[in-house]
Amino acid sequence: MGLCSALVFSCLRFHGQSTIAELERRSIRRHQGKHFIEGIRKLGLESEHNDVLRCAKYHYFSNTMGGLPMDYVEETPTKVWIRYLAPYWMGDSPIEPSAGPAVLGSAFGRAPYFGWHANNGALLGNPRLVFVHTQSLCDGDPWDAGYFTMADHDLPAGEGYWRRVGEWGPRFFPEQAPSVPHGDWPPERRSKALRSYAIDFTASRLATLPELVGLQAAERVVEHAFTVAMSARHEAFVPKRPDGAPWGLADAAAAVADFLTMTGDHVDVESADGGRRWFIHQSAFRWWRSESQRLPDIDASIARAWTRVLRIRLPEVRCRVDSVGDHGARWCIEGGVA
């Protein structure tokens, strides 16, 4: 999730507040289109009494599954509150609190709700369903919050969103909240769910960015985001060898392979030319699986970021990537002039 946030910060630096708000709205809408209706079914929410309960539970279940702390309060069966508690993805990640959200403007705080919650009614065929957004962390509220309810008139498709400041809603009592489906999942399954959540949101942003700012500008945003985020955590991405020995190309290949397998994908690492070149074969990239195809230029910008980060340990190294089919890739680690 740190990389996901870094994309927003990097985009803010190069393109400003209005662009990150639009990036957020569009990428969330993209994510919703891929996951919402299927998620309603998977979570067994089709049998709920109404769309208010269905939506509130969907967001409560799916986000707690992704590691976000949340409150859920049924004030009435047609007025149900959800609160997104900090620390959440804005900043660094749900498990890494930071001051990062302090830089995000009001429009960015509204964007995910415009993007997703406002469109729930359209996807469910309910033109009166509305999300009332009451608190926004980006405006200095202690959390993001609001409630689903029914308007007394039909709303245009995709516009089921009202901003209403000042309502706080009832207190949350955990014992009165619905049992989450993942409550008794074993740690490994929870871990996979967390991973999928982070990957899918990052993929939505990566895929939306070129549509919004153009491919060349998107490459610059991605390269900067990955370079800074990974450099800041160099101890995790390019750690000192346990034996203290200098890094070689094999270590660099292992570092990139570790990164690629963070998504749960399998890779094969192969040396060539007597160890002067290393290939990492990737049959699919989980990041792009929910998208129609890979974006090779974005992959290339990630490879360039890796070149910069690997040079912290190994001055003369280069990382590049070639596409193989729609979803596969071959990453190459080789010597290169710094």
Place this chain on the structure above:
Amino acid sequence: MTQSARGSVPPSIYTPIWGGLNAALVLSCIRSHGSEEAEAVEHELGKRLTAFRLHESGLRGTGSVLQSCANLQVASDRRQGRPVFSGAHEGAVWVVYPGAHWLSHAPQPGATMPTVIEPALQAAHYQSRHGEIARRLGGGDVRFVLTHSLAEGDPCDAGYFASEVTGGVEGAEVSRSKPAWLVDMTRVLDDPAVFEPASTGRDGGTLSHEVGLRIQVLCERMGPPGGSLLVEHALRILLAGYREWLPGALDQPVVRTPDDAATLYARFWETAGAQVVVSRGIRPVVSLRLADLWPDTGTFPPLVSQAIVRAWSASLSHLDFNLRCWIASPPEEDQERFVVEFDAGGPGT
């Protein structure tokens, strides 16, 4: 009634709190006024901070002028808990900053916040600190040259003090020329001295001191209303983000009652060395003097105190839905006291 000033605070707690608040103030300024204004604040703040540090050190360095510049800067960085490497090479004295950026203090190191920093803001940070040291110690003969910047995709921030350098402004310049010796960063990363811990508490030049100075500069540049709005936003965001981490870090893991909230609030200020007075009761009261906490920064406008308490009150809802706090009247015998009262009548602050 209890009066306290807790002993030394571990850097693992002190640095995320005060370094995090410092970062939040920078980010709030960018949010509301843009990067150029944040750059101007950084220039002014850095110069004041450097002047304070040089005054405190009596302008004393060791060795050559270049080495003195580097030594003073490294001492200053270490005081703030920033990993720093220093070494002489080919007539210049280098300082290299691997890992934690000056904007990335958080409970877990390596936050992504530096991604948002524009090169000019980054340069302002170094010009106003390193460049100012060069100007004051070396007159017109010494400059600091910033060669590496995380903000521009380099793996670290780095630069050198050198004489016979021309160009640049106010003792500093930016160069994109990368020296051969720093191509291999292993020497830097593997030096155990690089990661020495920070000093904490009341020392001048610490992160909490920088926070006080930064608030002062913000209020001067934007007026007390504008400055205090930034303080409130920054503190609200920081306290919200830290809601799970802070109570445990301050040894008050459960916050359910106004008494618990008062204790947490008091301990927060004690991390900066404040003398805090806590009066227990149905509505507990905590008082301290900001002027004692940040003695060299001048008087703080009342709007700043109000902003701080509004932010605290909002954040208490995280810990228990109905907790809140507000400013109470100071005692007649000490009107400069900053007195805060707590109860469970919220939320909605």
